[in-house]
Amino acid sequence: MKSICPYCKSKDYSIQYPTFDIFDNHYEVVKCKDCLAYFLTPNPPEELLAKAYDDSYYGGAEDDEKFEGFIEEGLNYFRKQRAKKVASLSKNMGRVLDIGCGNGQFLEQVQLFGHIEIFGTEMEGGSAGRAAKIKSLQLQIGELKSDDFEDNYFDVITMFHVFEHLKNPKEYLSVIDEILKSKAYLVISFPNIDSWQAQFFKGKWLHLDPPRHLFFFTPKDFKLLMKQRGYELVEEKYFSIEQNPYGAIQSWLNLFHKKRELLFESLKGNKAYVKQISPFVLVVEKLLFIGFTPLFILLDVISSVFKKSATVEFTFQKKA
Numbered sequence: 001m002k003s004i005c006p007y008c009k010s011k012d013y014s015i016q017y018p019t020f021d022i023f024d025n026h027y028e029v030v031k032c033k034d035c036l037a038y039f040l041t042p043n044p045p046e047e048l049l050a051k052a053y054d055d056s057y058y059g060g061a062e063d064d065e066k067f068e069g070f071i072e073e074g075l076n077y078f079r080k081q082r083a084k085k086v087a088s089l090s091k092n093m094g095r096v097l098d099i100g101c102g103n104g105q106f107l108e109q110v111q112l113f114g115h116i117e118i119f120g121t122e123m124e125g126g127s128a129g130r131a132a133k134i135k136s137l138q139l140q141i142g143e144l145k146s147d148d149f150e151d152n153y154f155d156v157i158t159m160f161h162v163f164e165h166l167k168n169p170k171e172y173l174s175v176i177d178e179i180l181k182s183k184a185y186l187v188i189s190f191p192n193i194d195s196w197q198a199q200f201f202k203g204k205w206l207h208l209d210p211p212r213h214l215f216f217f218t219p220k221d222f223k224l225l226m227k228q229r230g231y232e233l234v235e236e237k238y239f240s241i242e243q244n245p246y247g248a249i250q251s252w253l254n255l256f257h258k259k260r261e262l263l264f265e266s267l268k269g270n271k272a273y274v275k276q277i278s279p280f281v282l283v284v285e286k287l288l289f290i291g292f293t294p295l296f297i298l299l300d301v302i303s304s305v306f307k308k309s310a311t312v313e314f315t316f317q318k319k320a
């Protein structure tokens, strides 16, 4: 059976390179000939996606954090920087919606920068449960739907590394068109399939993250798509200490193992996944991770100049 492009539903595609997921299912990464999105064939089935999003994805059920302490602290710093930027886009007031808000910590940070009403959507699960405990957060559980919010309602909508997970991305963009005020902002980040990392590591690239990442656009194609939808590009940011160096290191380590993302899964506390690997190897990999981070940060500075970093964050402004 022919696979379907998750963005435009076309069945016309060209094969790029093979890949495999953490359950050892094999796929081809293909490129849609109609909308130019990259996606997986066969399309990952529903049951597999449910398995890929079980509680271990977000960190253990009782534990509030996705990663070990020192990494989580670093992530807090970057979360705060993002929050500051988003708050300033909304002029430190108004309404901010974070689609795929996780445990809601980012929105809590946004609120610290002004009199901002915070809204979030998240799929049912442990993260949504934690977000629901934040009293000032107006949380919508499940997929974003057109009648969830009033038209022309939000000053800023954010989607950080969420877009590539969506089963109906085109519908999401349509809803965003409706609920975003005119001249308001959309901040969206996703992996860069046109990055040097993607080109070099291909199927073993960390940010390919099969089966969870369902599709990718190159930055160039996505900018064109948003222009056609009536958005003006305000900023594009490729350099990211938060996303890119660890992507390089884990992809590089992936070249030496049959299983992918061993260090990453071990840092997340996924003990079952790494049980056949000797603890010694994992310690060595952790040391390599720490030791090589400065080098890969430097490489990311260089890649970002050429717009070839592993991830991209766009800020668009809705025109009318």
Ligand SMILES: [Zn+2]
Pocket (backbone or CB within 6 Å): 005, 006, 007, 008, 009, 010, 032, 033, 034, 035, 036, 037
């Ligand atoms: Zn397509």
